[in-house]
Amino acid sequence: MNHWPLIGVAVVVLGFVLRLNPVLVVVTAGLSSGIAAGKSFADLLTLLGTAFISNRGLFLFVLTLPVIGLLERYGLREQARRFIERIRGLNLAMLLISYLGIRQVLSMLGLLHVAGHAQTVRPLVAPMSEAAASKMRDQELSADERNQVRAMASATDNVGLFFGEDVFIAFGAVLLIHGFFREDGIELDPTRIALWALPTAILAFIIHSIRILLLQARLKAAAEKSNAPS
């Protein structure tokens, strides 16, 4: 067996470690694996071109940009902040844990594209989280803390999406597992595959919620420390 195509993996790892531009790294990795597998350059170009076109679906979120851009120009993020400031008693953890739960339930129902980084996190969840965090401790966030809160908002969207998806039968993951074993002559009941995804979905919710609470506690502690008379 020809193991040389693995060189593409090495190129990727090296490129990311050296922090070269990811797009260039990935294209180079594809070319090196292809050449190592003994493909002609012409065939390799065809493969690159057709595979690139076949994956256009991943670009769809771009269509949300004109709407989000327009609304931001007219103050959407400012409005999201004001909205949170008006709700009494709301804190960062309540906001993000609710979002986590809603996102998991939506993705269990197959509504994967209803929320997302471009659709909901940038225009709504991120500014709301920042507002909730600075409100609960009566102190503006430092640049570093703002960065952490935003990153956590994105992470929460990812965790909610990934660990809800597998619980429902009609979706990609369950059908892929079902199809794989069927090809090898093992017939599985899709509902049972989905059922076994439930413990992990619950664990994901608990673990990530705890981490959100810890972030909130850290932010509060930092504020108390800086407010304490020295």
Add this chain to the structure above:
Amino acid sequence: MLRLEHVFIAIGIFLAFSAWLNLRERRYPMSLFWAILACAFLFGRRINELAAAGEQLPAQLMGVGVIALGVLASLRRTAAPAESGTAAEREASASQLGGSLFTAALMIPLATLVLVLGERWMHWGSLHAFDPRDHKLIALGLACAIALAVASWITRARPQQSVVEGRRLLDTLSWAVLLPMVLATLGTVFTVTGVGDSISVLMGSVIPVDNRLACVLAYGLGMVLFTVVMGNAFAAFPVITAGIGLPFLVLEHGANPAIVGALGMLTGYCGTLLTPMAANFNIVPAVLLELRDQHDVIRAQWPTALILMACNLALMYWLVFR
């Protein structure tokens, strides 16, 4: 019938417009970048049809285009276009428009929801409103159009302003926007050139196959590792399950295949949380939220991923052999 192709053409037009705006401002590399990408959307279907029919040249040109995109992406970035409107203007407009801004923003999720759920009733005889194969993606595309109409009406903005603002965000994202597509392309290249098979053969040759725990660990960690490399658990699943899960866990030790499959896939998802290769989940949002470092989203989620991975491995060891 609305097809995914129509949505792609809309994207192509948006990209072509962004290319044109950049050209007018003499930002040539950025303009060329969006122009090449616009070609993939406007002519992509035709190119792939020709390639399937044996006419390789257009697909090869697209391949050259992909390489050119890589080179253009690595050029030193020209400064992103300035924020449009001052903070004071945005505050004033927020006071004036208030909650109606949310109506427009929530129109994307709400319209997607209605269109996805309502799809089964949206047909006349055998004529469907949406191509049934891609109806969820088409629903998202159409929801964006509806939300755009609502947003323009609420803000009373001129029609071209939304495209100008959209292009501002597009230029902010620049190469990051492309990363998911080139990574998926790399996934295809890896599959075609047998990278996955190599990995599972090599891993299979080093694990002590008569030890159950070693097999569970090899399968679970194999899923994580390969997902980190490919950026996609779906790509890792068939390779690692065929290489390790099926022969060693299910056939050798009689593990329950439904549980092996479900937990194996979910363990792979922990890998997705860890890797810059899963760019649409990890890198694009970091750029979109203007985080300091493109790996900050991964920094925020790696503890969740590793704890959950450990739980999954324990669950697998505990459940599959019962």
